[in-house]
Amino acid sequence: MDVFSHYAPFIQDYIYEHGWQNLRPIQVAAAEEIFNTDHNVLLSASTASGKTEAAFFPILSDIYNEPQDSVKVLYIAPLKALINDQYDRLTDLCTDVDIPVWRWHGDVAQTQKRKLLKHPSGILQITPESLESFMINKHMDIPHLFGGLKYIVVDELHSFLRSDRGGQTFCLIERLSKLANVNPRRIGLSATIGNLTDASKFLGAGSSRKTVAPKVQNTPQIWHLSMEHFYKTDPQASSKDFDPSKVEPKTDKAPELADPGIGYIFEHTRGKKCLVFTNSREECEAVCQELRAYCAYNHEPDRFMIHHGNLSPALRETAEAAMKDDDVYMTTCATATLELGIDIGQLESAFQIDAPFTVSGFLQRMGRTGRRGNPPEMHFVMREEHPESRAMLPELIPWPLLQGIALVQLYAEEKWVEPPEPNRLPYSLLYHQTMSTLASSGEMTPAELASRVLTLSYFHNVSQEDYKVLLKHLLKTDHIEWTENGGLIVGLAGEKVVNNFKFYAVFQENEEFSVHAGSEELGTIVKPPPVGDKIAIAGRVWVVEDVDIKRHQVYCHEVKGRIPAFFGDVPGDIQPKILQRMKKVLSEKTMYPYLMQNAKARLTQARDTAALAGLPKKNLIKLGGNMWCLFPWTGTYAFLALERLIKIKCGKQLNIRGFNSSRPYFMYFAMDADEQDFWRIIGEEAAKDFDPLELVYPNEVPGIDKYDQYLPKDLLRKEFAYSVLDIKEMKRCVKQMVKENLV
Template sequence: MGVFDRYAPFVQDFIYAHEWESLRGIQVAAGEAIFDTDDHVLLCASTASGKTEAAFFPILTEFWEDPPSSVGALYIGPTKALINDQFYRLTDLCEEAGIAVWHWHGDVSSSHKAKLMKRPSGILQITPESLEAMLMRRHAAVSRLFCDLRYVVIDEVHALLRQDRGGQCLCLIERLARLAGVRPRRIGLSATIGDPKAVGAFLAAGTGRNTVIPRVEEPPRTWRISMEHFYNTDPQADESENQTTRNVVEADVVSLEPQETSPEDQALSPRAALQPEGQGCLSTAVVPGPPEAPTDLAPANADPGIGYIFEHTRGRKCLIFSNSREEAEEVCTTLRSYCEFNGEPDRFLIHHGNLSAAIRESAEEQMRDDAADVSIVATSTLELGVDVGRLERAFQIDAPFTVSSFLQRMGRTGRREAPPEMWFVMREEQAEARTLLPETIPWKLLQGIALIQLYREERWVEPPRLDRLPYSLLCHQTLATLASEGELSPAQLASRVLTLTYFHRVTADDFRELLRHLIRNDFVEQTETGGLIVGLAGERVTSSYKFFAVFQENVEYAVRSGSEEIGTLCAPPPPGEKVAIAGHVWIVDEVDHERHLLYVTQVKGKVPAYFGEVAGDVSTRVLERMRRVLEEHAAYPYLMPHARARLRQARHVARSSCLTDGPLICLGENSREQTMWCLLPWLGSYAFLALERLIKIKCADELGIKAFSSSRPYFITFVMRADERAFFSVLCDAAERLGDPNELLYPAEIPYFEKYDELVPESLIRKGFAEGVLDVAGMKARVAEWGRRALP
């Protein structure tokens, strides 16, 4: 009997109603794994491949045949938007069968939640934070709600592997299973996993089950990619070439089928077809050069890159991705100023985590309207699998930090049988006459090329980091357990928390040190009988709704205009100043610091936005591929005229200065007969950070290093008294003698990274950073490599 024949009748009817001609490979493989085994399942397939249906068709079939007596399946999604989207999709599927679908997060009405509490059944869709709240505040009801829980489906599982949030998710599943006395199967869904075996092991951790990872051959798909470069002010990199493409009407994007071409032809042809193995044809988007920006089309101080996006979103539904909320606000405001200047209706929306739910959901709803001529400027909030209708193309401003993010954003388009399409727009300031050599390199352009080439050539995606020392999360789960269960003896508490699989590297001594610190600071209180309860300071922390989230948050002020809530801001300016949020500019009328409220009135203009720091973690593999981009002569067919010209310039500079021949480049002598140097390690963010510290802490005095400046993770500049050979000799010796990673911390340094680090003993914070964050092994391997080359 085939998988389709085993589906429940209402599932078969759903497939017929949607005129599916056949099941996709991932759906057949998932059906076999779920129907025929008792193992966990990890489904890895491209975006829009039908992974959600692949997981739920067999689950719903089981529920049809044998209804669960409680919530039978728990669906954990990383964002509210994804939960909302999947709620409506599953509701349509389950309505005929009478299988209830519930959703639960901060924006869901209390009446909907009350109905679930009265009649727990079917499928519950929830975020990790709301599940934490449920375990804490409805602890007594958990066993009744989940006594027959059979499946936990984790959507976009790669997004929950980042930092502490993935660990929290795993801890929550284990705590829930213990409380309810169940052993649910876990099903992970993702389009971008670099090491499926490692993620499969993570998914199965502590359960005694294996994880089935079906290998599915997907049909070839054509990708449409272009990458263009812009200086923020004219002239551009190829002004002479650009004359032939000015004022040309935009061409249709042309998909080029795979064809036999010699390496020489492929290098010379800007339209050469690329075929990544197993994925189909990766082709360029054929577009003209950037539109000319005469004064009657662009506002004053026009930004050529944003003007390019403005022109090529007209008449199309697009997503415009930015790497930060600040940049998203700036870009949206600028695009709206183009609309106003040209007398066009505003066609740009904005979507990021600091906006109110009403504004985010309104943007999603407008994008689902196929007749609407609108585009959204977004951050990673729309990177995941939210359905916002038929999108024709995505724009990416500068390079994302990871291959995973590139693939997720690329996958937002290309649904409903259309090929995925992404246009990269790289922006850069013009170099001044006295700019240092490394600052003249277009690092973001190189990074974007490297991300594409790594996936195209090797199918490489960043593997998860699953072996950290998560002391902040340990503290959080300790308080959460005490808050939900009440008084526990130290031994009972350790058995509840320290046995959670995610804390396998944490020792009993570490946990004792944490508990003593929490007791001393009144976060935990020891009773007369020796039991442990939440202390007064701990109650202030755990009673806040913000406790449920383990990701770092800034102190936020709610922004209101009249009765409408616009969103939130960090560090608001005083009254009379302007702020940018929701794609508009507002003047601050009043700041209520006690209640964290900001009252504003909308005005015209343009100002920077500020929401807090945004960090990126770039892998060593990406940096190494960037170096190869400078070294090789390949003409990547997705590069447009400005980008091709800018890459030629960068390669010329690299060859002329021997930039990739060795890691240390002499930049010249200064007036005091000291030499300025540039070090290009080609290391990922945390190995680069370890190298910075090794030089500053262990080598700087001996080498006479001053004026140390880091542009992480690309290069380091410094003035040095010693010569090149002495540099490598001292550096290699320091790396070889480094035994304890804690030596790379400054004497009084307390490196707070995670949300609850401030509640953790300083000794554990230092240990967690040195042994769980810094990539000391990667740094030492690179330094040893330099030593073999420079010190024969």
């Protein structure tokens, strides 16, 4: 079809004004699906390929002549910063037409929100948490506000595929559609979808529409990619005189400025606009402090900014504005807050300290660069301490280096990205949506409540029996209560939970204190130290002057120096396929083209060390005496299941003791058995048809998700056994190891 002629006149004008010579493949494919069918559509294409325009050009053309008597398009995004960014783009697109663009999140003024409630129309941009608040507090307004809703656009869909936050989002979409009596089309956008079929099922779940994912031929991408390795003190792996047993300890001469990896980043960001990604907020603060210390040490102006979830909106927005300013050459240290699709201008390159946990994260972070026609550019900087002279084998392996190579190779060779992970028994979210439904709708019979909640697609694996167990427990604990009419309402204990603004989010938050220096709010921290101690935030160090426990506020002033920060970060799980590719990295002889001098030398060392020990051909290595080390090469949750199989099912037979693990890379222990007995016993136990609950300790009540504390113990144990422990992959892994190792 001639897509251009189907666009509304103002869209055609926009294309002319911006000098576009042609439409991109994803824009043509999207228009054909949106104009010619009534399907849900998943648009998956590389970063900066024009997905936003691909979705909104036909959507806006479709609603262009319709009366603006309701919100027509609901746009859901995972971050406020992404909403703010897309708000500017969509407002620019709709300047000359009567299609209002609204945003609704914690930083939006009440006057704007009141205007939307008075005149619902156009496009509403919202986060899942704000939509939850909407469903509870504006319940009666939903039919009026969304009675003409035609489209729901879910941006950065991949970020919703593997978490309860994604489950919450799609529960809310279903609840809103039923309440407003509408059947909107769902449009998903993402740059990092591996399996289009699985992601399409996730996007369309609970919708009566077919979901399609048009495949487009993207222009082959050229990557500018490098990976370098640094020991935190010299000598480096490529030094001719390198002898790991004769490494000198740090001297007192500028010891804190002696990290070559940070020095490398410092030198390679000079005069450029870059991002430095870290895997935690603590590391982000530490790296920013070190880079600023380099500036001071070299008598240079500070050219480093910081951006993470615990900083105040003002500080985050300052960093975002500086990155968008073409005349400002600053480098920003960031966490995943800048991983998603915010257009942060013409960045020259991204640096990644150590390896992220997912292929998706790697692709998203690299995709922050390479816009406006330039190739994406990313530089991995792997850092580690020199191993001690008596270090055991597993500590001699550079795990982040292997992981980084595995992430790159999996995508380069197979275009593999982590698949969706439908949480089979999401009881924490079940509690949350039960309380949300009661809080918004008022009194309901148990049957009515079950028909509203259990019918939501995300709970398709939850039985009615399990739901009865949950409701009985909530009645017993006063989270819900009976009315005289035999209905259920939110109870006294439940009101304390539901009436707190933190209820809108299903992700775990720490108890946070806002930090103030004079009139400036710096951000938030967890567990403030006593008065007189130091804290690290916003890339600087501060002395605590006062702590107001009741108001959760900390007052401080700035001092020089560097200290570690703590925000309570927890790394995510790593997929089995990544560990399997890491094993291959250690065994193959390939020297990957993006590895630089030190990284090549370090990989060669690691391969030589592994080969001498029999790795990775052998999975079980004797460390000396009765100590053994097991390298399963499987994902985090299969590894966890294997730990428990060995301790619970095989512990007595093998007399296992002194068990330790570095999940998901290796575990070590002492045992009174030889290698053959180990493989025979572990193989026999894994092959048995046992109940996964047998791998949960007798009095263990695992709490992982935010609302687990309000659930009955039996459901918590069941969820851990059936949804967290990856028994299927563990059994496959053991079978494979036994086959390769048992002679």
